[in-house]
Amino acid sequence: MIAALALILLFQLGGEATAQALALPLPGPVLGMIALVAGLALSPRLRATVTPVADGILAHLSLLFVPAGVGLVAQLDVIRSAGPALLLALVVSSLAAIAVGALTFTLVARLTGSAPE
Amino acid sequence: MTDAALIWSYLSRDPLVWLAATLAAYWIGDRLSLAAGRKPWANPVLIAVLLLAVLLVGTGTPYRAYFEGAQFVHFLLGPATVSLAVPLWRNAPLLKRAALPVIAALLAGSVTAIVVALAVAAAFGVDDVLLATVAAKSATAPVAIGVAERMGGEPTLAAVLVLMTGLIGALVATPLLNALRITDWRARGLSIGVAAHGLGTARAFQVNPTAGTFAGLGMGLNAILTALIAPWLLRLFL
Numbered sequence: 001m002i003a004a005l006a007l008i009l010l011f012q013l014g015g016e017a018t019a020q021a022l023a024l025p026l027p028g029p030v031l032g033m034i035a036l037v038a039g040l041a042l043s044p045r046l047r048a049t050v051t052p053v054a055d056g057i058l059a060h061l062s063l064l065f066v067p068a069g070v071g072l073v074a075q076l077d078v079i080r081s082a083g084p085a086l087l088l089a090l091v092v093s094s095l096a097a098i099a100v101g102a103l104t105f106t107l108v109a110r111l112t113g114s115a116p117e
Numbered sequence: 118m119t120d121a122a123l124i125w126s127y128l129s130r131d132p133l134v135w136l137a138a139t140l141a142a143y144w145i146g147d148r149l150s151l152a153a154g155r156k157p158w159a160n161p162v163l164i165a166v167l168l169l170a171v172l173l174v175g176t177g178t179p180y181r182a183y184f185e186g187a188q189f190v191h192f193l194l195g196p197a198t199v200s201l202a203v204p205l206w207r208n209a210p211l212l213k214r215a216a217l218p219v220i221a222a223l224l225a226g227s228v229t230a231i232v233v234a235l236a237v238a239a240a241f242g243v244d245d246v247l248l249a250t251v252a253a254k255s256a257t258a259p260v261a262i263g264v265a266e267r268m269g270g271e272p273t274l275a276a277v278l279v280l281m282t283g284l285i286g287a288l289v290a291t292p293l294l295n296a297l298r299i300t301d302w303r304a305r306g307l308s309i310g311v312a313a314h315g316l317g318t319a320r321a322f323q324v325n326p327t328a329g330t331f332a333g334l335g336m337g338l339n340a341i342l343t344a345l346i347a348p349w350l351l352r353l354f355l
Contacts, residue, residue: 005196008196008199008200009196011199011202012195012196012198012199015199025267025344025345025348026341026344026345027198027259027260027263027264027267027344028195028263029194029195029196029198029199029259029260029263030198030260030263030340030341030344032198032199032202033198033199033200033201033202033205033337033340033341034202034341035202036199036202036203036206037202037205037206037209039202040202040203040206041206041209047206050203051203053200054199054200054202054203055200055203057193057196057197057200058197058200058201058203058204061197061315061319062160062161062162062315062316062319063140063143063161063162063165063190064190064191064193064194064197064258065162065258065276065279065280065283065315065316066139066142066143066162066165066166066169066187066190067139067183067184067187067188067190067191068191068194068258068262068273068276068277068279068280069162069163069165069166069276069277069280070139070166070169070170070173070180070183070187071180071184071273071274071276071277072166072170072277073170073173073174073180074179074180074181074273075271075273075274075277078247078271078274082241082243082244082247084241085237085238085241085242085243086238086243086247086251086278087281088237088241089233089234089235089237089238089241089243089251090234090251090254090278090281090282090285091285091289092233092234092237093229093230093231093233093234093237093254093255093312094230094255094282094285094286094289094312094313095289095293096229096230096233097226097227097229097230097233097255097308097311097312098226098286098289098290098293098294098308098309098312098313099293099297099308100225100226100229100308101222101223101225101226101229101304101307101308101309101311101312101335102222102294102297102299102304102305102307102308103297103299103304104218104221104222104225104226105218105219105221105222105301105303105304105307105308106218106299106301106304107221108217108218108221108222109215109218109301109303109304112217112218114214114215114217114218116300116301116302116303
């Protein structure tokens with residue numbers, strides 16, 4: 001568990017350092033994630049160590065949204081003035097993105113002959 | 118015996134109170150969600166956020182003081198993003214089997230989410246800071262917050278918008294996809310993972326395991342894609 005946590009934090013740290021050093025547009029943890037995908041593909045030992053702890057963290061992913069979500073109370077002014085416009089933007093874009101994404105997938109799957117699982 | 122108000126004034130300055138309150142509120146939210154049969158509107162995050170918001174406003178606690186305690190939970194978003202590597206690696210064979218539909222749907226869904234959100238917000242005359250905040254809302258929270266910060270947005274509001282997007286996605290996906298007569302679980306899962314990140318993925322797993330797996334793939338890939346294209350698409354609206 002400690003080894004896995006240390007490794008996950010080291011991948012994040014490596015990602016942050018790389019993002020800063022090279023002034024990349026990607027956030028550090030995303031770079032850490034990409035590096036860890038490569039690591040998992042290459043090393044069975046890394047896989048065995050990191051997988052259970054990573055699954056444990058992800059099993060409670062929604063808990064991690066709570067502190068930021070409570071930030072709502074610090075943004076009441078913005079929400080009062082721009083709230084309806086932002087909410088409409090979120091609803092319309094979510095509907096459009098899900099519809100376009102799913103229809104594109106179905107269309108391209110049919111064209112390339114990729115059968116559903 | 119010490120006055121309860123005195124004990125409170127001591128404790129409320131301690132990070133412990135708000136860390137404990139965050140976990141307790143989520144625990145309550147999770148129990149209520151279970152009692153409601155995991156319906157998408159009975160979301161544990163939404164319940165926890167509302168409980169804590171009422172508590173903060175009721176006790177006159179500023180968000181900054183709350184965050185002193187809650188930051189320990191918030192910090193884990195970074196390691197959680199790195200941990201997404203595990204489901205992404207696990208789902209790599211799926212990506213290989215359906216590479217073209219996945220990549221096409223990822224690009225189409227991600228660009229649609231960003232451009233439509235920006236276009237609607239811009240049509241209402243929302244200012245540049247809010248446009249930068251709304252652009253990355255379909256990506257998972259740590260990515261959206263990081264991207265918003267980099268583009269001159271408001272990180273706290275970005276987190277709220279990400280949460281709202283996830284809830285909206287989880288609520289509308291099933292009725293919308295049924296109305297469109299999409300029966301391929303891969304298409305249903307991937308599109309919701311791209312549009313509504315972790316909350317959408319959690320919802321997809323409740324409906325069907327294949328949908329959940331593809332949602333996880335969509336969320337992971339969109340975290341990378343949004344970070345790359347959101348700054349570029351934002352420039353079209355500034």
